Amino acid sequence: EPEVTQTPSHQVTQMGQEVILRCVPISNHLYFYWYRQILGQKVEFLVSFYNNEISEKSEIFDDQFSVERPDGSNFTLKIRSTKLEDSAMYFCASSEGPFGRDFRDYTFGSGTRLTVV
Amino acid sequence: DAKTTQPPSMDCAEGRAANLPCNHSTISGNEYVYWYRQIHSQGPQYIIHGLKNNETNEMASLIITEDRKSSTLILPHATLRDTAVYYCIVGLRGNKLVFGAGTILRVKS
Numbered sequence: 001e002p003e004v005t006q007t008p009s010h011q012v013t014q015m016g017q018e019v020i021l022r023c024v025p026i027s028n029h030l031y032f033y034w035y036r037q038i039l040g041q042k043v044e045f046l047v048s049f050y051n052n053e054i055s056e057k058s059e060i061f062d063d064q065f066s067v068e069r070p071d072g073s074n075f076t077l078k079i080r081s082t083k084l085e086d087s088a089m090y091f092c093a094s095s096e097g098p099f100g101r102d103f104r105d106y107t108f109g110s111g112t113r114l115t116v117v
Numbered sequence: 118d119a120k121t122t123q124p125p126s127m128d129c130a131e132g133r134a135a136n137l138p139c140n141h142s143t144i145s146g147n148e149y150v151y152w153y154r155q156i157h158s159q160g161p162q163y164i165i166h167g168l169k170n171n172e173t174n175e176m177a178s179l180i181i182t183e184d185r186k187s188s189t190l191i192l193p194h195a196t197l198r199d200t201a202v203y204y205c206i207v208g209l210r211g212n213k214l215v216f217g218a219g220t221i222l223r224v225k226s
């Protein structure tokens with residue numbers, strides 16, 4: 001079964017440092033997403049990306065965040081200057097198309113646990 | 118957007134059916150009901166979705182009431198590996214999923 005792959009599984013970084021979280025979406029998918037989950041809290045949407053541009057972003061996704069599809073397979077989330085409150089699980093997801101009846105392909109990766117110290 | 122209400126937690130004996138309820142009284146006519154689960158901080162996993170009719174797949178069944186104001190996810194023979202947080206999501210905002218707190222299902226031997 002196709003998977004969304006995220007690396008690394010756990011990253012520890014110093015406050016103020018830049019981090020890049022990496023994702024390899026499912027190969028025929030065209031829509032890409034990042035979500036995050038602070039420990040003990042809900043899964044929150046960050047951003048969606050299609051056709052090499054952001055299609056939607058949440059209030060959380062401020063100027064410290066950016067996304068990129070640097071090549072045909074990777075999708076990255078960059079946090080420019082990490083804060084303690086950025087510590088969370090970050091999930092990448094992808095889907096073949098926009099939502100419709102055939103919804104089952106909206107697939108999440110296993111996540112990257114980011115710890116900012 | 119429709120809001121959902123789920124019990125915070127439920128217990129189920131291994132091998133028995135787990136019935137997870139969800140209220141969505143403000144659902145509109147074209148909004149689907151989606152169920153996801155999250156096992157121990159892994160990524161959310163799609164389970165099933167439906168509009169009006171009951172649905173069944175290899176993982177679960179989804180029963181939607183005739184007025185569509187509530188639904189029940191049924192895991193017919195729960196196993197210990199089904200212990201997870203189960204999310205009922207109604208409608209979509211763009212292409213994003215909006216997760217609530219969900220129901221913590223504990224399957225016990």
